[in-house]
Amino acid sequence: MTKEGFPVLTAEEEMYLNEPYGGLFGNSVMAKVVEELVADPTMDYRPKYLVDVTGNSEGSISKVLKKLLKLGLIENKINSKHPVYRVRVESKKFAALSFLAYAMLDDREVSDCMNLAISDYYNSVLREDYEPQAIANSDNWVAQPGIVCEDESEYKTISASA
C-alpha cells in the first residue's frame, strides 16, 4: 500500500502492464495497433489518434493500417474526407483476437473470461446454425415398427418430421 492507500503492483503484474497481448507478440507497432483496435471496436479511428495512443510515428501507423485493411480486420469508413477506419466486427479475426485478449488475462490471473466470452459468442452467433431446432408438430408424427421386446410385443417408436 502507498501512503495514499493504493495497492502496489507486484513485479510480475508490472511485467504485463502496457504490453500488447501480455507481450506475446512483442511490442511492435502492429501489436499495439491491433490491441487498441480490438479493445474498442465501437470507435472510428483516425491515424492521428493511433499515433497519439501508441506513441509511434505517422508513417509506421499508416503502414500498419494499410496492412490491416488488406487483411480485412478494419475497413474504411465511407463518406469521410479524411481517412477514418473502423473494426470489421464481422471478421473472425476480430472474434479470435478478442478471445486471445481474454485468454492472456485468464492464464495470468486464473479467471474465466475467455470461456464466458466463447459461451456468449456461441449462444448469440453459432447456436442457431449448430443446434437444429426441433419443432415438433403432432400432425406429422408417425409410428415406426421394428423394435420388439422379449414377449414379442412390438414397441412403437415415434419420430417427428421436424
Next chain:
Amino acid sequence: MGWLKKRGSMRRIKDCERKCEENGFTAKEFIKKMGHEKIRFAMTGNGNKIIQLVDKPWADRWMVYYDAEVPHHRHWTYL
C-alpha cells in the same frame, strides 16, 4: 470496461482517463460508482498511477448483459 479487460485488466491512468472521456464520463467517477472492490486505482513500483480491474466475474456479467463481450455486429449507433 471491455477495453480495460482486453488490455490485461490494468492500464496507465492517463490512457484510462482518455478512454473514459471519449465515452463521456470520468474514470474517477466510474470507479467511485462501481466500488473499489470491483475496480480500483493502484500504483506501479515507481509510483505511476494505474487503474486495475479487480472483480473479473462481475465485469464478465456486466459485459454479457450489455452484449459487449465479443460484439459481432454493428449494433451501436453513430451520432
